[in-house]
Amino acid sequence: MSAPNFGPLMIDIDGPELTAIERDRLRHPLVGGVILFRRNYIEPEQLRHLCGEIHALREPPLLIAVDHEGGRVQRFREGFTALPPMRALGRLSERAADEALTLTHSVGRLLAGELLACGVDLSFTPVLDLDYGLSEVIGDRSFHADPAVVATLAGALIDGLAASGMAAVGKHFPGHGGVAADSHTDVPVDERACALIMARDVEPFRRLAPRLAGIMPAHVIYPQADPAPAGFSRYWLQQVLRGALEFRGVIFSDDLSMAGAGVVGDIFARADAAVAAGCDMVLVCNAPEQAEALLDRWQVEPDAVASARIAALQPRPGGGRAVATGPDTEAVRERLAALWLGRGDGSCGN
Numbered sequence: 001m002s003a004p005n006f007g008p009l010m011i012d013i014d015g016p017e018l019t020a021i022e023r024d025r026l027r028h029p030l031v032g033g034v035i036l037f038r039r040n041y042i043e044p045e046q047l048r049h050l051c052g053e054i055h056a057l058r059e060p061p062l063l064i065a066v067d068h069e070g071g072r073v074q075r076f077r078e079g080f081t082a083l084p085p086m087r088a089l090g091r092l093s094e095r096a097a098d099e100a101l102t103l104t105h106s107v108g109r110l111l112a113g114e115l116l117a118c119g120v121d122l123s124f125t126p127v128l129d130l131d132y133g134l135s136e137v138i139g140d141r142s143f144h145a146d147p148a149v150v151a152t153l154a155g156a157l158i159d160g161l162a163a164s165g166m167a168a169v170g171k172h173f174p175g176h177g178g179v180a181a182d183s184h185t186d187v188p189v190d191e192r193a194c195a196l197i198m199a200r201d202v203e204p205f206r207r208l209a210p211r212l213a214g215i216m217p218a219h220v221i222y223p224q225a226d227p228a229p230a231g232f233s234r235y236w237l238q239q240v241l242r243g244a245l246e247f248r249g250v251i252f253s254d255d256l257s258m259a260g261a262g263v264v265g266d267i268f269a270r271a272d273a274a275v276a277a278g279c280d281m282v283l284v285c286n287a288p289e290q291a292e293a294l295l296d297r298w299q300v301e302p303d304a305v306a307s308a309r310i311a312a313l314q315p316r317p318g319g320g321r322a323v324a325t326g327p328d329t330e331a332v333r334e335r336l337a338a339l340w341l342g343r344g345d346g347s348c349g350n
Contacts, residue, residue, distance in 0.1 A: 006062075009281070010284070013040060037066075068123040069127060122167060128208070147203035154170070172218035178201060184255075187221065188260060194222065215252070216231075221263075231277065231279065237251055256271060257290055
């Protein structure tokens with residue numbers, strides 16, 4: 001049996017149905033995955049049909065991913081459990097640690113189970129950034145300011161994802177929480193000492209690296225360590241992530257169309273720099289002309305090791321694609337809804 005062939009490029013599509021042009025793009029050998037957004041979703045049955053079409057285009061099937069964390073970053077809403085922002089679980093842990101762990105595990109199980117039931121293979125979660133109260137783009141997406149709390153709760157989320165058969169992707173290495181600027185629209189620069197970042201921000205990644213199947217670096221420059229943004233830095237990706245943390249999973253770039261990637265050059269320079277630094281798969285989102293240019297003219301050598309890492313992200317066969325129903329699951333949903341609304345500790349009572 002030949003080794004799986006997953007290209008190094010993850011791209012998006014325009015709407016809730018595939019066009020003929022998009023089908024051709026997704027069959028291109030450079031493409032290894034598709035990332036979905038809110039514009040691609042109407043309701044669960046439509047999503048199942050879309051994912052089925054995407055999976056049927058290639059063998060092995062393309063990896064289908066989404067940013068589906070909870071709170072304000074939950075791409076699919078109607079027909080899905082409304083998941084609270086991770087900060088709500090972090091605050092719950094301050095007064096009810098065991099309950100927070102149990103509930104966070106349930107979030108992971110529901111998140112993964114509902115996505116897998118519709119054919120989505122992977123969510124880019126958990127967020128491992130620390131909440132310093134500086135970054136609006138991170139903000140309540142972070143569990144907590146304490147690295148130990150972040151690692152503990154994120155570990156429970158990872159276990160919940162795994163219970164439904166889904167791998168976990170931690171982000172944004174080595175940590176986006178220490179800067180106010182948003183890398184979608186700016187080039188954030190974190191001037192803190194490298195030793196401080198390693199001691200605090202990297203700690204959740206260090207603790208969870210053996211359990212993460214993927215990690216996404218930040219489009220943030222840490223000049224005390226390297227003049228390049230982390231996603232284009234051999235120091236951060238090779239020396240620290242692969243070396244010191246002994247991480248063996250997939251390294252995803254963050255979206256190469258973001259402003260934070262612009263310091264590297266055009267889309268070809270960005271893709272080349274990300275792969276040279278150690279990214280296994282690069283994302284190009286909301287920029288179809290840039291994705292098309294890469295498919296037409298990007299010259300990159302096939303990487304069997306990276307392809308095998310990507311293949312390992314596919315859901316575990318029989319890993320719980322059907323979401324459990326019944327009083328226990330409904331009780332969890334009610335507790336999550338209460339927590340989302342900020343009613344006390346998330347219980348259903350007064």
